[in-house]
Amino acid sequence: MRSALPIALGLALVARAAAADPRSTFLYTPPVEAPMGQPFKVEGNLSGGPFAKVLVKVRGPGEAYEEYELALQYGDLYRATLPASRMVPPGIELYVEGVTAAGKATPLFATASRPARVIIVGDSTDVAEKNPYGDAAEKADKKKPKCKPKKGKKCPEEPPPEKPAGEPEEKIPSEWVDTSDSTAADKASGGEVVAAKVVAERSTEKGTEKPPPERPPVEKPLEKPQPERPPTAEGGAPPRERTALDEELAVYGAEAPSGFAQKLDERTRTTVLSPVVLSAAHLRQLGVRYVHEALDLVPGLAVSRDVQGFYRVGVRGLRSAPEVLFLLDGQRLNHFYDGQALATLPVDNLERIEILRGPATAEVGLGNFLAVVNLVTHSEEGLRGSFTGGSFEAFDGHLSGAKKLGPVSLHGDADVVNQYGYRKSVTKDGLDPPTGTPRAHSTLDNRFLLNVGLGVSLDTASAGAFGVSGRFMLENRSALIGLFDVVGNDSRLRWQSIDVALTWSKPLGELGAVSARLFFDQQDTNRLWQLTPDGYQVTASNPDTLFPDGILEQVTVGARTFGLSGRADLKLPARNQLAVGLDAQLQSISSYAYLANYVPGTNVNAGSLVRPDGLRYPTENGQGGRGPAADRFSFGLFGSDTWTPLDALSIQAGLRLDFTQLPTADAAGAWTGGALVPSFGPRLGLAVTPFSNLVFRGHYGRAWRAPTVQELAETIPNSDSNQGRAIGNPQLQGSYVDLVEGGVEYLQGVGDAKLQLKANAFFERISNAIALIDTTGNLVPYSNRPIGVQSWGFEGEARLEVTRRGVAWLNAAWQRAEDLGTPASGRLLTDVPQVRFNGGFSLPVGPYLNLDLVVRYHSERRNNSRSVLEQIRRYTLPAYTTVTAQLRTEPLFDHLELGVLGQNVFTFDYIDDVPRPDRMPGGVPRESVLVFGTIRVFF
């Protein structure tokens, strides 16, 4: 905290310096895009003055500016609402100026020559076509008497101005024009297009204002609104393929401006699922740096760290890495071998994080079991960069950008992270004597991460949009503690991932759209574990059992996937939207090696890392052939229909059918071959909207998951140092989860504020759950729980937005998970918090600074009791609360933001669970106070 103080003071001085600028300013950040045909709010905080009035001046491409007066709401907050008819594609440009009593105009935000631009998503042609009044209505409108223009108000019914004779043709930027339609505009040099039919008079040129052109009346389409950013470049955003989940959830990423709100948007009212979406703005307010820090604030989720340093996501009281599907821009991150995901990514380059608890829609492929976490990188045009430095030599830099060059769009992002990591004492480990003074040892959290993604797309009018994207990720880190129950600070864990995707999409007009995707990924892990400290000697009397560098184990695994998917979205009669598709993929272990520097049985130093005798790799079948668990072909079909028979009722039914290649084994665990295992995943849900600000939802979903290669086939030597570790079980079967969930969402205007409430109740049952339960203390095979595991509970969220900068929020979750295969006295699963609260607020501190405070509470955790070993290896992890505080600026000089962040500012000690609490009673010590400073720039 001492180091935080000067940083905060420095930040305040910088902000003060910015605030000392004698220029008056209107603090406002327009959105990149806005929906077509909906009122648009312009609001911000005014500093400086005094002004008799504040005006926002707005124009379409090549048109004259119209002006609207901003009304003072309270304090320094001004607001104006642009009418829906003003919001037509391709977009608007705007600037804000203040007018003194003497009539002098002062620019406050942007200028007439350099206005801010807001893309309006939609097709003006469609709008015109959907005008129920058609040309006749327009003609009728023209016959209406003209109104008398008043300051700050326009006359929308006025006819468009006629082009004066000799008026030069207006040039408009090319990005306003749909260049895929050659009849709409003629291309001109210099990246600009001459719009022959668009003529306007600039008020700045003429010195007088002319009435604005008439806009066609806009009818809200009956169909659901288009996603926030369509996959093509028509909206100005670079194309990047969006997954079905993207499409489903995109609406949640669009944060409505704060202010009076009485109505949920249509997509929210009709979706049957209850996702959580954390937008980039949310992530900044939450004071999180990495994805898992953000997930820990989502109701129903609880994130902990294991001894190896992996982040474990518990979902509704259950925790299993392969059962949480991580996607990055639609690309699966989970490793084929063990289901772990290289998803501990910085949030700086993320546009949003989407979380869906339970099985997602039928469109999402296998792997979405307990939850789906979809990470979406920034895609809007521009360049963004940030740099962070802080505690324990943490330095990281982030860069992302997108650019559209005619039909070609480019986008890319890069993260570079390096940290020495926190050090906290590990009180005792498995090699310490039962009594006496333990050895000195501590955690080590070194980490280097490189994450680079690039993409390019070509949008052709006739053949659709083609894209290619790729990503490279490299993580090189230490083990936080070690492999299992002993501190091994010399462990080095390397993870490298490459993925490439080719995409194609094509709209089919009124019929819908089709898309296809061909992808490949290769993930390679190289994990060198130090099982004992340097200089360890197994048998005091035997010098051959001395290990100067400790006992070592190295496991290298390469896994690759080839895949293909295709889907069609069809608009059917009777207000039906049907999505059908298929996907197929071939996953395989491309390389595998297990090496150790000791001889199992004798514990003699082998001199180097060698393969232990008799150890069968997962890639081998034990008879000289390839192991059947090492390759997996899967093929899936899905169909999902959303029917909206009434405006207040939406019904979604889906079905997913998958066939997955799995190995078979005899009772002794020997491989006998393989089989194509079918699985069946129905979905059914409905949303009822009795009022425009209230929606009730309910849905049922079933999903299946296959055992991972590790769960099926991992082998390790039965050595002294491995007792209690997991091994594969060739007889393991896949498991099903059935989820029933109901929820309600309510939006209420409270004065000038917006209050949003959400609540869900759920019950999920896992048949044949795959679990790791130590029953012997020896090598522990994964096992099915044929009687099942279940969980039920509820989650609630409340969010109060007083202003854009003034927000308070709270979420809570309660759940009860049970292993039904355990006697009633030990049935509860309590290693994940049963109750969680997260809450916080953001407050403006003057015109340039914001204060964010986030409080996190986890209830007490205890050991499970599924076996007698779990019963006697008791532990209690006390409840804990952490506080995150952040001071950050509003955009300074239009391009700069500064921030200082303190995590766990009150240094609350808390720990996570370990696999052997009897040997490591101190658990995994977690971070104390961490302080970071951040600079963000954007252009």
Add this chain to the structure above:
Amino acid sequence: MARWLFFTAILAGASTLTGCIAYNDTCQPLVDNPNERVAFVAKGTEIWLDRPNARHANNAIGQHAADSFVWVYRDGDRPVDFAVVNGGAIRAEGLCVTRNILREGPLTNGTLHEILLFENPVIAVDLSEAQVVEMFEHSVERLFAAPAPIVSPAGQFLQVSAEVSLDVDCAQPAGSRVTALRIKGQSLQKPGRPIEQAKFRAAMSSFIVKGGDGYTMLAGTSTDPTRNPEQAKRFGGIDSNIAGEYLKQSPYNQTVENGMRVDPMRIRFTNCSTPTRPAN
């Protein structure tokens, strides 16, 4: 003001959730009659249950549990020649209270079940002489040679029934530490004869007969009909139940003077580290 009151009400409502937290009761007795005495710990003695004393020395609980396995088969068609209990099956942790020392006085059924808490079935199988020798070599291969401290002793160490007499020399390398082995007075020789020539019927928990604790030489015998595998039929066939019933009818349950005590002569240690009395 109203909205802040509303928000506060939400917070207050959410805070009531903490009352809904539930945990498994770790102190529930494992048997219906936890307070019933099954035996006395002999006057003037103690039974040490910590890991070094359960896994690196003769242990009274282990010895009497092994004796109970012999007893339960005594009146059957195939009585056993000897029985063993792995040291890892003797637990001091308990479900609620750690007990490193059992002091003189009554031993209750509840406490016994917490000490032998795995509740494994007891299985008898025919073993060859070679298997028996290999089994006992595996049992002692990780014992610590004096004067090394006993750190994380292995649970594979076998407590034996009264029919077994075993001499161990920890100065010898692993695999050659058994210097003498007698079962019911019969000496066994290394490497041991095949089952056709020398057969010993042994009782043990299903855990080790299926290869647990590294007893791979036993794996498969419990499913091999030629080895006549047979699960104990009385008292549910469960190790702790059998031990409890055996002790209840034994002389150890008569008076504290005749109570349980360790037999130090079943396994005789040479050049091995010796565990000390634990702190309770």
